[in-house]
Amino acid sequence: MSNDLTDIEKAAILLISLGESDAAEILKHLGPKEVQRIGEAMSRLDNIPQSKVESVVSNFLEVVSDQTGIGINNDRYIRAMLNQALGEDKAKTLIDRILFTTNTSGLDTLRWMDPRQVAELIRFEHPQIQSVIVSYLEPDQAASVLSYFDENVRLDIVMRVAAMDQIQPQALQELNDMLETQFSGPRSTQLAKLGGIKSAAEIMNFIDTQIEVELMESMRSVDEVLADRIQDLMFVFDNLIDVDDRGIQVLLREVQTDMLIIALKGADSGLQEKIFKNMSKRAAELLRDDLEAKGPVRISEVEAAQKEILTIARRLADDGEINLGSGDDMV
Incomplete structure (x- = not known):
């Protein structure tokens, strides 16, 4: 009954069923991205049948009833849960952050802040501190933060993020002290995974197109090999041609026609034909006609529409509804 719902939609239905106060208590324990995604799912819910609500609640109770010995082997449970939900590659960094005994609440607080506030907070800090903070943020928030710096600073930060691999927990503790937060629990002697070329590429994916072009050109003039490696890991609009047909169909259901016309x-x-192929014959004919009838469009408008569609695609990939790329896990 609830198999046609995504996990995010199930979570939204469950929270609405619990009522405001109980739902609020649960949301307090989630991160900003999770709250945002569940909130968006809640806003999209409309006329959900009672039978579907009951099915979601019933499935949840079945999962909960299978969990015993709360507090025993929590580390193993968390690893298994996240690996199953996200896959080993995606889950590794998140697992490290969750299971490290070092408290990084100060950095987590930054994820709730407006990007402009974060930029102002770190504007006069050492570039290495800036790069640690940027690499810790979600890629879209990090990209917005970078937009408030000038080109030279952006270049320096992104290259430092790409060169970063691990950071001592003591360094994270000092950073949290700087942010006036309090630590609890013993220090971990493990190295925290942070930054790297993939992290830099994910941030670049969300940067405004014009800034992205300028940044890549500047980076290429400094380190062409690094720029090429980052470029190879970036997912751009034309890469949608690598998404399978089912994924394209799921994506098209989420994209408004006007936006699609401008993006195409x-x-x-080749990509246009792939889109046409995954539409009904009538819809494809109408889209072709609209494309031909559409007058000249500013490049900035095309790039903005493509970025918006990519944002939708990444959200669907995060929800496990589509797979981006032809093998490499990009998002």
């Missing part, structure tokens, strides 16, 4: 004005013919 700047796409190559």
